[in-house]
Amino acid sequence: MRTIVFLLRKEFLQIFRHRIMLVLIFMMPLIQLIILANAADYEVDNIRLYIVDRDGTQASQRLVGLFEASEHFEILGYGQNPEAAFNSIQGNETDLFMDIPAGFEEQLSEGGPAAMQVSVDAINGVKAGVSNGYVQAILQGFAMAYAKELAVVEPGTAQPGQLGIEYSNWFNPDLSYDNFMVPGILVLLVTLVGMFLSSMNIVKEKEIGTIEQINVTPIRKYQFIIGKLAPFWIIGLLELSFGLIVGKVIFDIPFVGPLWLIYLFAGVYLITVLGIGLLISTITDTQQQAMFLAWFFLIIFILMSGLFTPIESMPEWAQRITDFNPVAYFVDVMRLVLLKGSGFSGIQPHLRVMIIYAILINALAVLNYRKASS
Amino acid sequence: MKRMRAFIQKEFYHIFRDRRSLLILLGMPVVLVTLFGFAITNEIQNADLVVLDPSKDEMSTEITRRLVASGYFDLYKEAQNIKEVEKSFIFSKTKLAIIYPDQQAKDFQKEGYAQIQLLADATEPNTATTLINYASSIIKDYQMEVNGLQGRPPLIQPEIRMLYNPQLKSVFMFVPGVMTVILMLVSAMMTSIAITREKELGTMEILLVSPLSPAIIVVGKVIPYIALAFFNTLVILLLGTYVFGMPIEGSLVLLLAECVLFVLTSLALGILISTRTNSQQVAMMISLIALMLPTVLLSGFIFPIESMPWPLQWLSNIIPAKWFIIIIKNIMLKGTGVDFVWKETLILVGMTFFFIAASVRNFKIRLE
Amino acid sequence: MEKSISVNQLTKRFGKFTAVDAISFEVDKGEIFGFLGANGAGKTTAIRMLTGLSKPTAGKAMVAGFDIQRQREKVKRKIGYMSQKFSLYEDLTVRENIVLYGGIYGLPNKVIREKSGLMLENLELKEVSKTLVKSLPLGWKQKLAFSVAIMHDPAIVFLDEPTGGVDPITRRQFWEMIYEAADTGVTVFVTTHYMDEAEYCDRVSIMVDGRIAAMDTPYQLKKDFQAKSMNDVFLQLVRPEKSTAL
Numbered sequence: 001m002r003t004i005v006f007l008l009r010k011e012f013l014q015i016f017r018h019r020i021m022l023v024l025i026f027m028m029p030l031i032q033l034i035i036l037a038n039a040a041d042y043e044v045d046n047i048r049l050y051i052v053d054r055d056g057t058q059a060s061q062r063l064v065g066l067f068e069a070s071e072h073f074e075i076l077g078y079g080q081n082p083e084a085a086f087n088s089i090q091g092n093e094t095d096l097f098m099d100i101p102a103g104f105e106e107q108l109s110e111g112g113p114a115a116m117q118v119s120v121d122a123i124n125g126v127k128a129g130v131s132n133g134y135v136q137a138i139l140q141g142f143a144m145a146y147a148k149e150l151a152v153v154e155p156g157t158a159q160p161g162q163l164g165i166e167y168s169n170w171f172n173p174d175l176s177y178d179n180f181m182v183p184g185i186l187v188l189l190v191t192l193v194g195m196f197l198s199s200m201n202i203v204k205e206k207e208i209g210t211i212e213q214i215n216v217t218p219i220r221k222y223q224f225i226i227g228k229l230a231p232f233w234i235i236g237l238l239e240l241s242f243g244l245i246v247g248k249v250i251f252d253i254p255f256v257g258p259l260w261l262i263y264l265f266a267g268v269y270l271i272t273v274l275g276i277g278l279l280i281s282t283i284t285d286t287q288q289q290a291m292f293l294a295w296f297f298l299i300i301f302i303l304m305s306g307l308f309t310p311i312e313s314m315p316e317w318a319q320r321i322t323d324f325n326p327v328a329y330f331v332d333v334m335r336l337v338l339l340k341g342s343g344f345s346g347i348q349p350h351l352r353v354m355i356i357y358a359i360l361i362n363a364l365a366v367l368n369y370r371k372a373s374s
Numbered sequence: 375m376k377r378m379r380a381f382i383q384k385e386f387y388h389i390f391r392d393r394r395s396l397l398i399l400l401g402m403p404v405v406l407v408t409l410f411g412f413a414i415t416n417e418i419q420n421a422d423l424v425v426l427d428p429s430k431d432e433m434s435t436e437i438t439r440r441l442v443a444s445g446y447f448d449l450y451k452e453a454q455n456i457k458e459v460e461k462s463f464i465f466s467k468t469k470l471a472i473i474y475p476d477q478q479a480k481d482f483q484k485e486g487y488a489q490i491q492l493l494a495d496a497t498e499p500n501t502a503t504t505l506i507n508y509a510s511s512i513i514k515d516y517q518m519e520v521n522g523l524q525g526r527p528p529l530i531q532p533e534i535r536m537l538y539n540p541q542l543k544s545v546f547m548f549v550p551g552v553m554t555v556i557l558m559l560v561s562a563m564m565t566s567i568a569i570t571r572e573k574e575l576g577t578m579e580i581l582l583v584s585p586l587s588p589a590i591i592v593v594g595k596v597i598p599y600i601a602l603a604f605f606n607t608l609v610i611l612l613l614g615t616y617v618f619g620m621p622i623e624g625s626l627v628l629l630l631a632e633c634v635l636f637v638l639t640s641l642a643l644g645i646l647i648s649t650r651t652n653s654q655q656v657a658m659m660i661s662l663i664a665l666m667l668p669t670v671l672l673s674g675f676i677f678p679i680e681s682m683p684w685p686l687q688w689l690s691n692i693i694p695a696k697w698f699i700i701i702i703k704n705i706m707l708k709g710t711g712v713d714f715v716w717k718e719t720l721i722l723v724g725m726t727f728f729f730i731a732a733s734v735r736n737f738k739i740r741l742e
Numbered sequence: 743m744e745k746s747i748s749v750n751q752l753t754k755r756f757g758k759f760t761a762v763d764a765i766s767f768e769v770d771k772g773e774i775f776g777f778l779g780a781n782g783a784g785k786t787t788a789i790r791m792l793t794g795l796s797k798p799t800a801g802k803a804m805v806a807g808f809d810i811q812r813q814r815e816k817v818k819r820k821i822g823y824m825s826q827k828f829s830l831y832e833d834l835t836v837r838e839n840i841v842l843y844g845g846i847y848g849l850p851n852k853v854i855r856e857k858s859g860l861m862l863e864n865l866e867l868k869e870v871s872k873t874l875v876k877s878l879p880l881g882w883k884q885k886l887a888f889s890v891a892i893m894h895d896p897a898i899v900f901l902d903e904p905t906g907g908v909d910p911i912t913r914r915q916f917w918e919m920i921y922e923a924a925d926t927g928v929t930v931f932v933t934t935h936y937m938d939e940a941e942y943c944d945r946v947s948i949m950v951d952g953r954i955a956a957m958d959t960p961y962q963l964k965k966d967f968q969a970k971s972m973n974d975v976f977l978q979l980v981r982p983e984k985s986t987a988l
Binding site: 048091095136142175179180197284286299308315317335342346 | 506568653659
């Protein structure tokens with residue numbers, strides 16, 4: 001025990017001596033959290049629209065007016081020439097353009113259908129889909145209103161039966177992206193910092209040779225490993241705490257469930273993550289290699305965490321892969337506890353998997369860590 | 375020149391001796407493109423659905439059947455009461471619950487009105503909205519059918535053209551993004567670490583006192599990474615076009631030239647980082663936190679820049695990846711020529727010179 | 743006399759290459775044993791096996807009464823080690839390094855405090871005790887590393903090229919420290935390629951291509967080889983044809 005205290009002291013002294021490391025460990029992630037949470041937003045807004053109105057009638061003007069009034073669109077230009085509109089998409093100035101041909105009003109007044117054209121830059125498929133949805137909604141609203149005025153719906157026909165649909169968005173009634181992204185990004189940052197620090201640390205001692213000196217001492221494997229991992233475990237939890245405070249103060253993230261559950265899970269989770277880092281450092285010789293391997297695993301963990309794209313959308317084989325992704329579990333626990341207010345029983349399955357994971361990974365890492373070369 | 379060759383050779387040895395890193399360097403693009411191409415989509419399918427249907431009459435069972443048949447939903451469970459519905463949101467991956475009134479069909483026939491309730495797990499707002507939209511439109515279709523209201527022509531018939539990506543494939547978005555990330559990683563991160571490594575091991579001093587000029591040392595260190603990055607570019611392009619059907623509408627020569635330009639920009643950035651740090655760990659943390667995450671998140675790779683708050687939109691301008699992504703998309707998908715990308719190209723060139731100038735300045739200060 | 747180290751047919755092979763080829767020798771308690779050889783002769787491999795950093799392929803060795811194969815951790819309590827690569831933490835201060843290693847070897851806090859005080863005084867490092875090791879001159883670092891290596895009063899201290907790259911005056915001082923340590927009964931096992939240092943040893947063994955080519959007191963070796971200095975002895979062993987030509 002006493003030996004571990006000495007080792008811990010050493011690690012902390014080394015960490016705190018590198019001012020720049022401290023800044024990187026604590027300040028950067030928080031700044032990132034604030035910036036990224038704002039950036040990582042699937043909401044599609046400020047769609048840049050170019051309008052070609054070749055009809056120039058009251059009806060077409062009215063339709064244009066509806067687009068002008070919509071909060072989703074930002075009108076970039078008006079014109080008479082579809083060619084110019086297309087060029088502005090080509091040049092990335094516009095996301096979509098709408099072409100109302102001459103005779104639009106006439107066709108409308110005859111009861112339709114009135115032709116028009118909407119061209120969307122669809123490279124970003126999601127954005128294109130959403131933009132199209134907005135366009136359709138406006139067009140439909142316009143058509144409805146116009147139809148009423150034309151009295152296309154003949155009065156007197158029997159009122160059709162109606163299925164009323166009432167929906168509610170549970171756990172996040174305002175559909176706030178921050179509620180969704182901030183805890184997730186926090187998980188990513190804690191994972192990044194933990195995994196990189198632990199994977200690079202032992203390799204660094206290998207590289208500069210101090211590990212030899214440690215290896216000839218009677219230090220026990222487990223003492224050395226605890227001495228190495230505990231500081232990062234503490235740093236990870238501190239980081240999580242700062243992140244949660246930022247989340248609460250700046251983004252007003254709801255804390256519906258009990259926070260101690262988050263910490264309980266994070267404690268086990270960090271042991272897993274640090275264990276992966278440790279495992280990486282036992283099988284590599286240079287920091288460059290270690291960083292590489294860590295990066296490789298991380299990018300897969302992150303992309304398949306369910307944070308950026310829903311896990312349910314993945315094909316079956318990919319979903320099976322996510323069963324082995326610790327990040328996905330933590331992201332889910334964050335949502336369960338913070339947003340859904342789950343109690344212990346809700347996260348129990350996650351916790352169980354994580355405990356098994358932690359034990360397996362660390363056992364593997366300890367077995368792999370040799371004080372003597374063969 | 376001969377010296378230079380020997381030196382570059384040494385750097386290649388470093389890279390090729392290290393099989394593991396090489397494997398990752400070469401394998402990563404393949405893994406990433408494949409993952410993005412096959413596994414990572416925003417299209418929602420097979421979302422778990424919970425049904426609370428007290429009456430089980432022909433209407434409610436028909437709606438449920440249609441929801442499941444649509445492919446968007448999987449019937450996860452039939453709940454008996456609202457408590458069970460609530461629970462399933464926490465204890466399973468249920469995304470949507472549909473709650474029918476007690477006597478749906480009767481209500482509908484008698485009163486001409488029946489109220490259906492949709493409950494979505496909105497922790498993922500996008501998924502929630504999308505699922506509610508899917509379900510609503512299926513229900514509305516059914517209602518129209520029941521009322522015999524199908525077939526009336528709409529008042530406006532807009533023709534929607536999805537330019538450049540008619541099937542709205544997400545791969546088209548992700549291939550340029552992945553390419554950017556990989557090039558950034560190989561060029562900026564790897565060089566900054568390779569150089570700081572020599573500093574940390576003290577071998578940099580030995581090189582610096584050798585008759586090689588510092589510029590040659592740096593160039594020598596960097597050339598192998600240019601080669602690697604370029605090789606990765608080719609692999610990604612091949613995968614993108616042959617496996618995922620991504621077009622290269624514009625000039626291939628121009629595209630490759632732009633890739634080389636971006637590699638240079640990233641290398642210059644990596645060198646700049648290495649002139650400011652002495653330890654690999656710091657270099658790595660800076661590359662990771664100050665380069666990688668912004669490259670992924672602020673470049674328009676995943677999230678559209680136009681939707682961000684204005685300070686971030688402004689910030690995105692200083693991120694080289696943003697300009698590169700615009701260039702690639704223009705050339706590959708829109709088929710535009712130099713006339714549409716010269717501005718972005720100039721910006722990248724300017725950035726490259728700025729980074730090199732800053733590195734030289736730092737280097738000189740160090741020597742004094 | 744009690745043997746401090748006894749090595750029997752110790753062998754280390756890396757694939758087909760035999761780095762250490764069935765060497766056998768014994769070292770007495772309190773002896774300063776010089777382990778000489780050209781670069782690549784197998785000195786470092788041998789020392790790494792004796793300190794438990796590397797597992798032998800074959801053979802047996804007892805260090806401080808313990809088997810290096812089966813009682814590796816027990817051996818480690820009894821030995822000190824200073825490698826040719828500088829092995830203190832550069833980003834810790836002088837005192838922090840001393841305290842760390844004291845703690846690792848399980849010395850009580852009081853002893854650590856006493857020892858570090860004494861050590862700083864002897865090494866005249868008191869003023870710089872709060873300086874990072876990084877900024878010390880190499881000679882000071884080596885002396886500090888040696889003091890740290892014997893802080894826990896080991897039975898044997900292994901020194902792998904301890905004076906590499908150090909100026910002659912510091913080397914002298916370093917050897918004085920070695921003598922002082924040997925006087926207290928510590929066995930010193932030192933590798934070097936400075937032949938003048940070989941003269942300071944009680945006994946030396948000279949390794950050539952993984953084998954021990956000669957082993958005796960410097961005096962006896964010079965007599966046997968009819969050489970004026972240890973350097974001549976060494977040259978005769980390593981390059982027999984050349985030295986006879988001389």
